[in-house]
Amino acid sequence: MYKRIISLSVFILFFSITGCQDILECVINRKPILSDNTLSAAFVNQNYSELITAEIQNEPRDNAYYYDYFLxxxxxxxxxxxxxxxxVIIEGIPLERGRYRFTIHLSVEQIDNYCENDLNDCDGLCEERTARTYILTVN
Structure with missing residues (x-):
């Protein structure tokens, strides 16, 4: 009986210190993601355009974030x-053949003033950064 009370006390203490919501966010798995599409091949001296999209997985209000990228x-x-x-828009007229590997890094942050309305759930994300590597082949 004593062991059960100690276990329950540690469990309650853990959630009161860390916050239950933070742990639930990781169970729900709200985090930024970049599309995993394979880039189509480009051709030398021909127009090329490709689109990569970003979103917050399991977050219906993903427009309520700032998206910051670097390559x-x-x-x-x-x-x-x-x-x-x-x-993320990749476009232009490639000038040289080859296989080009690059990584897009994304970090997100909730827009200021978004949390002022008490009706909004403003708990954090499980992760605020992500990155994905893409390969662009030019024939």
Whole structure:
């Protein structure tokens, strides 16, 4: 009996310190994700355009976040990347053949003033950052 009371006390103490909601967020698995689509092949001296999208998984209000991106790796000469809210746009006219590997890094943050309305659930995400590596082949 004594062991059961201690276990229950530790359990209650743990949730009161860490906050039950934080643990539930990880069970619900709310986190930013980038689309896992394979990029279509590009061709030298021909227009190329591809779209990668971002969202907050299991979050119906994913427009209520700031999306901040940066890119590491190589893009083909002639190809540019543009970040437009929840879209990553890759476009241009590639000038050289090859296989180009790059990673898009994404971090999100809830928009200020979003939590002022008591009707909104403003608990944090399980994760606030993600990254995905893509390969663009130019023929």
């Amino acid at each position: 590491t790796g190589d893009l083909p000469p002639g190809i540019d990347v543009f970040f437009d809210f929840r879209d």
